[in-house]
Amino acid sequence: MALLYGLIWRLLLALVRIKRATVSWLRVRLRTWKGRFWQRTMAALLLPVPVSEFKQKKAGADQSSDSDRDGKGAGSRRSRWISDGISLEKLPVHIGLVVAEEELSYTDIANMVVWCMAVGVSYVSVYDHHGIFQKNNSWLQEEIVRQQHNLLGGDDSTFNMELLKNGTDKPQHFVVSCRPVVKVLSPEDGKHSIVQAARKLCHSVEKKEWSSKDISVSMLDVLLRESKNIPDPELVVKFGPVNSTLGFLPWHIRLTEFVSLPSHKNVSYEDLFGSLQRYSACHQRLGQ
């Protein structure tokens, strides 16, 4: 009997995986197949099975399917993206791009960073739980600059990014940075940073500078932001089939909205904009 249940279980998981792969494949196809007829047919065929990935496609995103590829150029793309950003009710200040996949595509991540900033997001962080992006930080930076040229034209002055390296930021207490910031993060910026802050506080207590009773949430928060001033991400777009944050900034994600996309490879602007629309529509009650 146990063998039979085991077999049925394997079959069940195989079916779910096939459904996921089919939906993913169809998502890509639907983008190229024009016409609502095809979209409706495919949605109808998959009706018995939840098709949550399709819900992200709203009117705004549909219109813009091919204008990336027509010859209108960087200028019109830039203005379209800016107007897309303005059209949203709310835009996140910080977007986290969490890649939960084994193979990484620097070009696709670079594209997303450039799109995020073109739409008006001021802080973009990139994360993978092996820390590979951080190890190859300079490669990623070059790719971002390259895509910035490709997608937005060679006019550097409009769009200056601060590409922050791993390690401590310079203190920026009274400086308001107008330039978008890109940060490459790894698991070290998560629990390990919290432990380092805790160690610092305990050292102060050891030296009798503070008492343990003085330690508060805001104290720990300030200490965490002293060395790496990362604002809380309002939105995390997670790429890949793994449903986990995989150690991404545990302290900072208390109110973060999570949107999942199947993969970061060949991701389109519409996918990203769909996530932004979803974020824009969400309503946080903040406990109330």
Next chain:
Amino acid sequence: MSWIREGELNLLEKISANILMAGPMPKHVAFIMDGNRRFARKKKLERHDGHMQGFNKLAETLRWCKHLNIPEVTVYAFSIENFKRSKEEVDGLLDLARQKFERLLEEQENLEKHGVCIRVLGDLNMLPLDLQQVIAKAVVMTKNHNKCFLNVCFAYTSRYEITNAVREMAWGVEQGLIKASDVSEALLSECLYSNNSPNPDLLIRTSGEVRLSDFLLWQTSHSCLVFQSVLWPEYSFWNLCEAIVQYQLNHKSIQKARELHREEQALQQLEADCACIAEHLQHQGNGKPADAQRRQEALQHYTVTREERVQDFLQALKHKRDTFFTNLCSETVLT
């Protein structure tokens, strides 16, 4: 209504449970039971009734978990942020909690029969004293049960929990039980309210919201997160099965990621120990660099003494926490 629901699964549910249990099952599931008020609005009920239905659903979910051999469940019952709600609603929720915990005390025999251990995690001194006392009695009454575990997060947020853990470690330093250099990820985990539980394997949030709302942020860093759009009072056995299937699909990749994290943690601990040794040998030494063997011996000795120190500290912390609850219980006897 009772916390413990008796009753078997029906045939279809039993078959589905057996199929699921052929694969890896989560040992600890956490629930963010969201959607009570929206349910009340939808069914044109009072908010209070929505919360009552929510509690009933909790009892039913515990029954399903028992049949699915899931021994540990953690639920987010009341956040520190919820104190911001209207006085009427907050008082209603605290009253409901009072009722339910008092009911729990009446079910002592049943709880013993099923071996249910109740723990309440949170900044309990934010609650009215009488509620603290009732909670303390429930916790002390069930603390030796070990068949299944229900952790209720009440007056809880994850940031407060992490800060409290840091405060406890600082207390340990003040008492001379540990050194600041002993602070590590593992030690911080041992100082959280949830230190008696393994990290959740699966976190489920209902009602369609896709955020963690300051719940178990540290503990769920490598957990499977499942967001479901069903409202909590409408949660069904099949919703739970769906979430478990998600867990099973993610199981291998998450295990790999957890293993990687454990290895990195061990490496960081080793580096920290080596740094302490290096400093110590420098102070002791006469200018000559210590040879590899001496360093190795010093490292082993240091690690052993550090671990002993930490164990003594954790015992003291456990005693402090147990005393908090027993004191609350004895206060009730006196009043």
